[in-house]
Amino acid sequence: MNAVDSILSCRELVKTFPSGDRTIEVLTGVDFRLNRGESVSIRGESGSGKTTLLSVLAGLEEPDSGALLWSGEDAFAMSSDTMARTRGGFIGLVFQSFYLIPELNAFENVLISRRMLGSLNRGYRERARMLLDRVGLTERLNHLPSQLSGGERQRVALARALMNGPRVVLADEPTGNLDETTGNNVIDTLLRLCREDGVSLVLVTHNQEHAARTDRQMLLHSGHLEKMRESTL
Ligand SMILES: Nc1ncnc2c1ncn2[C@@H]1O[C@H](COP(=O)(O)OP(=O)(O)OP(=O)(O)O)[C@@H](O)[C@H]1O
Ligand SMILES: [Mg+2]
Numbered sequence: 001m002n003a004v005d006s007i008l009s010c011r012e013l014v015k016t017f018p019s020g021d022r023t024i025e026v027l028t029g030v031d032f033r034l035n036r037g038e039s040v041s042i043r044g045e046s047g048s049g050k051t052t053l054l055s056v057l058a059g060l061e062e063p064d065s066g067a068l069l070w071s072g073e074d075a076f077a078m079s080s081d082t083m084a085r086t087r088g089g090f091i092g093l094v095f096q097s098f099y100l101i102p103e104l105n106a107f108e109n110v111l112i113s114r115r116m117l118g119s120l121n122r123g124y125r126e127r128a129r130m131l132l133d134r135v136g137l138t139e140r141l142n143h144l145p146s147q148l149s150g151g152e153r154q155r156v157a158l159a160r161a162l163m164n165g166p167r168v169v170l171a172d173e174p175t176g177n178l179d180e181t182t183g184n185n186v187i188d189t190l191l192r193l194c195r196e197d198g199v200s201l202v203l204v205t206h207n208q209e210h211a212a213r214t215d216r217q218m219l220l221h222s223g224h225l226e227k228m229r230e231s232t233l
Pocket of ligand 1 (some may be wrong): 018024038047048050
């Protein structure tokens with residue numbers, strides 16, 4: 001694979017956090033390349049730095065050193081305004097706890113990510129409706145998050161993540177708060193949407209079966225990413 005195939009990549013990412021008079025070294029040199037349309041899972045022990053890594057890849061957390069490229073562009077060289085705008089159109093985020101806005105219904109929760117990028121025209125409303133249709137929530141447009149099941153809330157969050165037509169979705173334990181069957185349905189939907197739209201996916205999960213459904217399985221261990229060995233699968 002050459003650089004042209006890579007939609008997001010990082011080199012030698014180092015991230016530390018101060019802890020009293022000590023420093024915790026969470027990422028000690030992460031090298032990673034995500035290809036166009038590819039899905040990659042990341043597993044690793046609790047506290048190994050998976051959420052920290054996704055936050056850096058999303059440009060939400062600045063590393064101590066190392067480089068991050070979004071479509072070949074140096075993300076941390078951008079002004080914060082440019083970075084926020086670029087992120088909004090380039091990356092879709094999905095979290096364990098959904099993070100829907102409680103006062104907004106399902107339709108408005110999907111539309112909100114577009115509103116943050118600027119104007120809302122009729123086309124965007126149709127796109128939000130179409131995405132909710134694709135995640136199987138045609139009948140739930142007007143429901144508030146409190147009126148939706150956990151799986152339905154996460155499917156709203158999937159539609160929201162895809163609203164701006166991102167090239168990459170970063171999902172941090174998207175099934176962590178769901179029972180097994182509901183979680184499997186959410187993963188089915190996530191993989192299907194990304195495949196249909198040619199969107200690359202990084203899936204952080206503790207679930208071996210979910211990890212096995214991605215194109216490539218990685219392990220975050222001792223601060224860096226390794227290919228998952230057969231013996232640990
Ligand atoms: N803002 C912060 N300040 C200080 N330490 C932090 C901060 N964020 C994370 N850490 C520490 O960094 C380490 C990695 O945390 P992180 O949340 O990335 O782990 P994780 O692999 O996502 O774990 P889990 O599987 O439990 O979600 C932990 O030791 C955590 O305490
Ligand atoms: Mg985490």
